[in-house]
Amino acid sequence: MSRLSALFKQKNERVLNVYCTAGYPHLNSTLEVMASLQKYGANIIELGMPYSDPLADGEVIQTSSLVALDNGMTIDTLFDQLSTMRQTIHIPVVLMGYMNPILQYGFEAFCKKAKSVGVDGLILPDLPLYEFEQDYGTIIQANELDFIFLVTPETPEARLRKLDQLSSGFLYAVSSSATTGTDKDFSKVALYLERLKSMELKNPFLVGFGIKDKASFDAVNVYANGAIIGSAYIQALSKGKDVASTTATFLEAVLSH
Amino acid sequence: MHLFNESTNYQQPSAEGYYGEYGGAYIPEMLYGNVETLKTQYLQIMEDPAFKAEVEALLKDYVGRPTPLFYAARLSEEIGAQIYLKREDLCHTGAHKINNTIGQIILAQRLGKKKIIAETGAGQHGVATATVCALKGMECVVYMGEKDIERQAPNVARMKMLGATVVPATSGSKTLKDATNEAIRAWINEPDTTHYIIGSVVGPHPYPDMVARFQSVISAEMRTQLKDKIGTELPTHVVACVGGGSNAAGAFYHFLNEPTVELVAVEAAGHGVYSGMSAATTQLGSTGILHGSKSIVMQTKDGQVVEPHSISAGLDYPGIGPLHAFLYQSKRGTFMSATDEDALKWAFHLSEIEGIIPALETAHAFAILPEMNLKPTDVVIVCLSGRGDKDLATYMQAMDFKK
Known part of the structure; x- marks a missing residue:
């Protein structure tokens, strides 16, 4: 059983997935950030591979990506950093990134290497369904990596079911069609999440885009199995004193009862 | 391949x-x-x-189409071929x-x-x-x-x-x-x-095809106009500058499946193709994904998109449309490049010998004419994609420099 499946078997509500950018705030802070997230209560880590042109990301994550690139982060460097990851990180780790750097690395080599360092799954927002079915899906599956598709409030039901079928681990429910870090009115999102819940999908679903604090985390957990926080955490890191105390404060606030 | x-x-x-x-x-x-x-x-x-x-x-009453196909007599004499200019610079707003x-x-x-x-x-x-x-x-x-x-x-x-x-x-x-x-x-x-x-x-499909179809009016008119002038619809060469490639796609479109017509795409070499300050995507790029389509992209070995350089903002783009990438790879198209300096020189030269001030982008297309080894029987259409009003500040600086 994959680490993600095992996690959801044991915990199927209020699952917290936190996004961080590899190589941010410092080139060698990747593992420190991940360890802090694990220590202070994150259940999944979504590790972003920085890209020069991140189309689906808002300003906060774009900025962190550019800082990480300026710091010298590359896929090679990231895999070096992750080679000892499983000595300390025991929660699922999902890599998020864009297709172009992965194509340059070599898609198959990338999947092999990701698997070998202990990565559990991939989120690639600009790898659409058609291309996944044509070329890439079999490579991902052959390397026993979970693949997480995004769905939006506008995704038609038949397509949503197909994306659910082809996903494993979990399904990424974008709260509304928007880039990351955009404020959303959750009362409008509730109907969509209720519909998702009633569909009895194959995968658990986590809500992302616009989740930033305890209130928004609690709001989506009425319907979802959990949520993904990205921009708000990166923003906290950008202002915080040090990684550990910033992460502790941030996650304690989100997870408080 | x-x-x-x-x-x-x-x-x-x-x-x-x-x-x-x-x-x-x-x-x-x-x-x-x-x-x-x-x-x-x-x-x-x-x-x-x-x-x-x-x-x-x-297109007729607001844009002013069809745009003229003009026989450039002095330029033809100088180059030693029959050169026609497709006057997209005369469109409303000054370009195609x-x-x-x-x-x-x-x-x-x-x-x-x-x-x-x-x-x-x-x-x-x-x-x-x-x-x-x-x-x-x-x-x-x-x-x-x-x-x-x-x-x-x-x-x-x-x-x-x-x-x-x-x-x-x-x-x-x-x-x-x-x-x-x-x-x-x-x-x-x-x-x-x-x-x-x-x-x-x-951009993502269907944009490349949709934009090419909307721009294809350029080559549709070229065929009719050339037939009126010389009795044949087919030139030997069509020349256009390429950034993303919209004017070239329009100028090539109705000749794409005419194998006797050589399609010449001119990229911006900036300070020189290998100077590190260039926008010659096909020469410097590799297969990649940018702005929603797979094409040829200028990038680092790690797949980060690099910033190109061209004196013309319109050609200053690190990618190229997928149609052009395919024309390059299949060798259906001939890809050449012109430097900032040559483009600037030809902007002035065309002004002086034909009385037409071209856009800096367009000037790149003219700069390669002397290198094409053209014969007097060759019939060449250059897509004059835009006029030079917007580039006057650059041209004025160049004139000051000349003094």
């Missing part, structure tokens, strides 16, 4: 938008609905007689860009959209978009790199005068690539009401 094959239909990408291995739609799920709607409807809308009639009427924006704004109306967004580099596409939005009473937001806003002030003023909002793209390198990113993000955030008018033959 795809080699030049006479049975290939270069005009028609696959159902999923592929020209050979290039094209496709590498877009986040948030854009799926909009792009799918376009994909399933664009051909139907474009082939509707009422739509065609509306576009044709505006409006052929596409006229088509897309009517298409956007058919799709029930209320708001238009666009990206622009030099500002020509932004002005052409702002113009048709004013014409049709639609809200218009143009994304433009912060750096380009500084260096293209007259076009920024034009867009504002036409009622458009110009939003500076402050991310990344603050030029055309980033303006395109910002426009795509804006579209992701407001997909229902908004249509994105992409200005070149780039």
